[in-house]
Amino acid sequence: MLLIPCSLNLQHDVEEEEKVFHLCYHSEKLTIAFGLISTPPGMPLCVIKNWWVCGDCHTSTKFIAKILGREIIVRDANCVHHFKDDLCSCRDYW
Numbered sequence: 207m208l209l210i211p212c213s214l215n216l217q218h219d220v221e222e223e224e225k226v227f228h229l230c231y232h233s234e235k236l237t238i239a240f241g242l243i244s245t246p247p248g249m250p251l252c253v254i255k256n257w258w259v260c261g262d263c264h265t266s267t268k269f270i271a272k273i274l275g276r277e278i279i280v281r282d283a284n285c286v287h288h289f290k291d292d293l294c295s296c297r298d299y300w
Contacts, residue, residue, distance in 0.1 A: 232266075233255070234259060234263045234267070234280060235266055235267075237253050238251060238267065238278060242270075247274075247275075248276070250277040251276060251277070251278045252279045253278070253280045254281050255282045255283070256283060257282065258283050258284050264287070264294065267280060267289050268292050268293070268294055270289075271290055271291065271292065272292035277289070277290050
């Protein structure tokens with residue numbers, strides 16, 4: 207299993223507006239893209255994120271897992287999301 211830590215750290219004491227600005231980068235999508243091109247097909251990806259997954263990235267990851275037939279595990283600040291076959295272990299409640 208490949209462990210790809212996200213580089214965006216939002217646990218620092220910053221203003222809420224600045225946090226929202228940083229969340230616009232969707233770092234988990236970039237991390238997943240790098241993981242997909244760096245690993246052989248069929249290998250599960252594991253992404254560790256220190257902030258929660260936004261709705262856009264959650265939906266995107268579900269589609270990526272289904273289309274490419276990859277198992278993607280994303281651990282965020284709240285829970286572990288296990289994406290497989292267009293489904294998430296959190297049942298879309300995060």
